[in-house]
Amino acid sequence: MSERPTIVIEVRRWHPDAEQPPWWQAFELPYREDQSLLEALQHIKDELDGSLTFRWSCRMAICGSCGCMVDGRPELSCHLLMGDLAPGPVRVEPLAHFPVIRDLVIDQQDVLDKLPVAGAYLVPGDDTSATEPSRQTPAQVAEYAQFAQCINCLLCYSACPQYGLKPDFLGPAALALMARHDADSRDAGQAERREARDATSGVWDCTLVGHCTEVCPQGVDPARAINRNKGASARDYLLDLLLPGRRR
Amino acid sequence: MSRRLRRSHEPPFWLLFGAGGLLAALILPAVVLFTGLIAPLSGRCGDSGLLEHARMLSLLSTPIARLACAGFIALLAWHACHRIYHLCHDLGLRGGAGLRWACYGTAALVSVIGLVLVMGLPHP
């Protein structure tokens, strides 16, 4: 049997109790074409350096835990094949724009805090029955289905230069989830979400760079969700101006 | 988490930007093609009258045409200045209110000057 080819993976590492700034560590390891980058990281942890720390769970691009920067681009490490990364070297870093807890593990608290601010949950209306199911037509589902595919992997936050510049920005996924619930026929929360939508740190901090949409592994298209809401926000701004007392 | 949700006053500027962007994408290339390429070339090929002063003036003989022309100039200016304002931010230049006034002030100035010049053209 022929020897397996090897590849070099460079990982940006940092430990809170190591008294030194982040450092790069290179690992050379054998790989298979159909092996994922996550499996390669697991090989490093099992065989080469047990202290390497990273998150993962599903190994099939659905839990959203394994995000990291791969050669400068936000990716799910379980969603990349080593065959596509060869011959390397491959540079792996923690997701950009987030505080690092350790190695590739970032602190997501900021986005978790923003989800309720953006109203990223269904608000039942007065006519919603507590016991009967709320049925929807296929057309009603199609209104929001794309935006509902988000797995909270946060790749879009790392891709967004505006989030990097303005940490208050609610950001792509939270605003896509805002649009997702606004567009749901069972939802009655549009009025509650307006304050966040119309704020500077709501849709208006977005300048339609569009990189969020390019990196999203779920095809959510946050850029479209945000710009749809920019139109709605602008309409309400003009109406509030022309009809005093319309709001508040 | 302390996050104040201040209402943005960007919508009117964004609407002007969007309208200007539409014109810049749809009409500006035709204008550039016509004034920069077709007209000069047709002059070389013998027909020198395409961009003649009197012809251009007659094109702008009605108030509606003049207003449309002034609006075209103004919207392009608002589009460009809004872009520059956000570009400065993207490049990390923190200009604050001064930058905002400089950018949108320029757009307003260009709009007024354009309007005065176009409306003040002599009638053919």
Ligand code: SF4
């Ligand atoms: S919108 Fe896409 S990239 Fe952003 S968190 Fe959701 S799934 Fe991930």
Ligand code: FES
């Ligand atoms: S491990 Fe679940 S998305 Fe990669």
